[in-house]
Amino acid sequence: MQDAITHLLNRIGYGRRPGDIERVQEAGIQKYLDQQLHPERIHDAVAEARLASFPSLTMRTPQLVERYPAVQKFARQFRIPQGDENKRDVRRQVLAYYEENGLNLPQKLLQELESQKIVRAVHSERQLQEVMTDFWFNHFNVFWSKNADRWLTTAYEMNAIRPNVLGKLTDLLMATAKSPAMLFYLDNFLSSSLKGINENYARELMELHTLGVDGGYTQKDVQEVARAFTGWSIDGPQRNGEFMFRPRIHDDGEKIVLGHRINAGGIKDGEMVLEILARHPSTAHFISTKLVRRFVSDNPPEALVKRVADVFRKTDGDIREMMRTIVTSPEFNSAEAQGAKTKTPFEFAVSSIRVLDGSTDGSRQLAQAIARMGQPLYQCQPPTGFPDRADHWMSNGAVVERLNFAVALSANRIPGTTVRIDDSMKSIALKLGSPEFQKR
Amino acid sequence: MVVTRRDFLKSSGLALAAFVAAPNVWAGKEHPIIIAIFQRGAADGLSMVVPFADKHYYSVRQQIAIPEPLSSGAERAIDLDGFFGLHPALDSLKPIYDQGHLAIVHAAGSPDNTRSQFDAQDYMESGTPGNKGVADGWLNRYIQADLESDSTPFRAIAIGANTPRSLMGTAPAVAMNRIADFGVHGGGATPEMENAFAEMYRDTFEAVKLLRRANPQQYEPARGANYPNSPYGQALLQIAQLVKADIGLEVAFVDVGGWDTHANQGSSRGQLANHLKEFGDGLAAMYRDLDDCMRNIVIVTMTEFGRAVRQNGSSMTEFGRAVRQNGSGGTDHGHASCMFVCGGPVKGGKVYGRWPGLAPEQLFEGRDLALTTDFRDVLAELLVKHMDAKDVSKVFPQFRPGGALKLL
Structure with missing residues (x-):
């Protein structure tokens, strides 16, 4: 029973926090799943309160453009020759101007996006919604650094992706097709x-x-x-x-x-x-394959893919129903599915903080550590998104970065993030760094 | 090194310990090195190496064409042989071409007709166009097939957090962001902790220890070589550093991106020109820095496919002239592109490959540069003649080689 709950929490969420297993056990797996499938019914005050420190999330694009302008915009005003924008004294002059006028660099938009993603994954009770948001953003990937996408990606995640992650595929398609971020990308x-x-x-x-x-x-x-x-x-x-x-x-x-x-x-x-x-039947099969790969195994069992594709066809592409079919399937609940997926750097970082009952403001240093481990958030250039396969993530360079993260986190040396250490720092670092903890 | 397979399963794998006990086996030993550069995103062969004497080139390309060498103005193609010219942003490569150490193979690429970038990259890196069922990459299969008793953890490396597809497989390969950061450091890590980690990830820590012993810090490129300050430029610099550290490097892989020029490609200047400058200057810096070492090194570049012959938005008349050009000032996915081959052993100063022509009836599917050289012919020749590969059919299964190009 405990194993089944751990597995569920690892797959439809970012891993357990202390006490989570007992809570799910008390409520019952079925009821917990029902709740997660309807995130709008889950009270989420803690995560929401933390999001208040990211003002850009609720701004409209014209406001973002005005308050987070590109440095080039001032090149003329300050008579900066093209290409000199990054020189040190020029930069100092521009930054002073930004400060005087209450402006921020566009880079701050990326930081707030990264922070909200980390904060929600760590603190939100709506764990499945966060996992699905990650999945669909990656499926409909856009690259934050591509020119205008710096001001368009915030609305893309908040308005095109988030509201539709457990809805109908048509709605996601329509929303992304009409989103300025995708039209530009x-x-x-x-x-x-x-x-x-x-x-x-x-x-x-x-x-x-x-x-x-x-x-x-x-x-x-x-x-x-x-x-x-x-x-x-x-x-x-x-x-x-x-x-x-x-x-x-x-x-x-x-x-x-x-x-x-x-x-x-x-x-x-x-x-x-x-x-x-x-x-189209090919869409039913393709989307089902990707979902089963994400939630069950790198090698999606074809029988399950077929059943999920049937649900897709019968329900007009209802993602919630497809998810219910996957999570309640014998394949998902089989012994061989447990621990079969390798965590992405993001999943590894978030699950590490959660298992140590930690709290975070999603600081830049945390996002940078995740990037060093191989996953620069919102900055995957190709439209494929990040691959969903173990062999992509575990190079020896990435292993070393994961170990460095494990050490830094257990020493509470990551700014903005605090974890509870009730064992020796060494044994915690070794646990986080172990091959077993890289799995979910 | 594929940690998932080796460390996770705790299999014994290759015995690297023997090597570590005798760390100087490579010192002073001459051995061939191959460095593969992947231009990810489909680089436009017609702008990199311009067929300015093809009578259809200027009529199909229009605004994004590169002016011919004899035209007036500074930003013209650099004549190579009276027919082809280098993009002006690649000017740093011209001296290497003139010295006879840079060859170009034009109308080369993967024979599969997909225009999906993901599939095309995957096919090129697996080395098996049209076959998706192959799990490992061509470079990894080369290492598997040519196992050497004295191979080190640094026999195959890539700079970057993730292992590229070309190096995936059962043979060990190292991928890392930065040489200087490759190790467990700071933040309260103790030697005791590191030893415990080393038990968990044996291969990784053999590499860490070897690198530490070689101590390749404070690197100063030779002869004033100036690498671009970009991930690509810095990756080349670090590979040069590892070459000189003499720790058994044989195979290296580097990515360089930014080639997917659907919009605002530019001509002599612009988006593509900027990327070409980075690309060419990086290669030239490495050539300069490695100097004498280049006698044992071949660098080869590849891209998943080229770009459509016409600018997007334009269509062609029956006389082969593009009309309604403008579009978004870019090019959509195409077919053949070109490859650069550079190094001491290379018979350079020449553009290899049969030119298929740009007349409407000569184009692949009526829109793209046709392919006359399979990229595997180039790579197989380098592996056999330069790397002394014993059985190249293991690297490129089911591949029937065309005629030898005699690049070396």
């Missing part, structure tokens, strides 16, 4: 019937977001989908940063996508494509 805002199409989003939408690379689409389909999404654009990527459909550059001609004729016209063309993709 995969260049669709540049795709135009007048200047010409850009295939980037169209290809990744099918390859990575829905059908999978072997899902049965052709180069011709990529071009037709790109035509359907012409005009899906941004109203000022570095000003308003809102989605905007531009009829003038939309290709209104007929398209054939995966054998379907599309001639609805206007914004409906792209929406129809998303509906077709969301209902």
Whole structure:
């Protein structure tokens, strides 16, 4: 029973805190799972109170652009020659100006995003919601450092991803397709019937977001989908940063996508494509495979994938129901699934703090340690997101970084993070650093 | 080193202890080294090595074309052989080409026709285009097939936190962020603690100890070599450092990104030019720094595929002229690109490979540069002739080599 609960807490959350096993045992596994599947019903005051120290999370894009401006914006005002923005005296002058005027560097937006992710994973009672947010952000990856995405990624996670992580896949698809962060990251805002199409989003939408690379689409389909999404654009990527459909550059001609004729016209063309993709059997299989890989094993059992894909088809892509099927499956609850997954650096760091009953403000030093272990949060450049396989994460360089983290955490030397040490520091460091603790 | 397989299962693995007991077996010994550089994101071969004398080049490429060497203005292609020219941002490579130590293989790449970057990278790194079922990488299979009794933990290395696909497999390989940080340090770690960790992760700590003994701190590149201040430049610097530390390095792998130029690619200047400058200057710095050592070294570059011949947004008339150019000023995913091969043993100063041409009927699927050299032909030749690989069919299974390029 204890093993089953530990396993559950490791998979639908970031590992146990002292006392968690007893609490779940008392409530019953079934009831705990039901609660986690409905995060909106869970009281979460502790985590929410901590989020108050990250003001950017609730700001709208124009406000972010104004309050976290790029240094280049002042280059002219200070007559800084291009390329000199990073020189030391220039930087000092600019930073003084930022301070006088209550401004922050864009880098601060990244720090607040990283911090809120760490704080929520450590402190939120809505553990499954955090795991799902991590999963779907990685599935629909965007790269924070790509120009305008520095001001667009905050709203992307808060508004496009978070509210939909246990909803319908269609809603996630629609939200990400219309999100300025994605439109910018995969260049669709540049795709135009007048200047010409850009295939980037169209290809990744099918390859990575829905059908999978072997899902049965052709180069011709990529071009037709790109035509359907012409005009899906941004109203000022570095000003308003809102989605905007531009009829003038939309290709209104007929398209054939995966054998379907599309001639609805206007914004409906792209929406129809998303509906077709969301209902395609390849999407059901691809999404199910990724979920089972994340929650059960690096080698997803095909029988379970099939059952989850059936649920996808019957429920119109209901993620909550797919998750229920996975977690209650014999495969998930089998002995061989326990400890079969290797923790990502983020999972390792968060579960370490949790098991030591720690608290954190998600400081920069913590995010930097996670990056050194191989996972720079919000800065995965390719649209694939981080791989979900053990062999990606455990190079000897990464092992050494994990051990250094284990030592620093058990010595309480990570600023902003405190853990409870009720054994010798050495034995705690060895426990966190052990091969067993790298598993979940 | 694949810790998951070796340390986690606590299998005995290769006996590295014997080596550590005799740490100087490599000192002064001549041995070949191969350094693979992966241009991740699909680098545009037509802009790196410009076919300026192909009569279709300027009509299909238009704004993003690189001006021909004889045109006026400073930012023109650098003539190599009257047909091809280097992008002006790669000017630091020209002296190496002139000295005969840099060769280019054009219209090269992976024969698989996927335009998925993930699949194409995966195929190139596994060394098995079209076959997804291969778990290990080509460089790792080379090490497996050519086991040497005196191999050290640093026989194969990559700079970066994660092991690249090319080096994954059962043979040990080291991946690390920074040489200087490779070890358990500070924050209250005691020797006793380190010993306990060393019991858990044996291979990792053999490498840590070996590096500590070699003590490659305070490194000053030779002959004023100036590496770019970027992760790529610093990775090359550290590899040079390990080469000189003489701790048994044979295979090294480096990534350099930023090639996915769907938008605002630029021409002689711009986004692509900036990345090319970093790329070329890094190579040139390494060549300069390693100097005499280069006689035993071959550096080879690869990219998952090239980019579409036309700028995105443009279409071609039946006469091969691009129309409606503009688009987003970039190029979408294509097919063949080019590879650079640099080092002492290389017969350079030449562009290798058959040029397929840019006329509409010569393009792959009507839009991309056709492929005339399989990347495995290049790599296999380097492994056999330079690295003395005994059985290259283990590295590239089911591969039927084309004609030898005679790069070496």
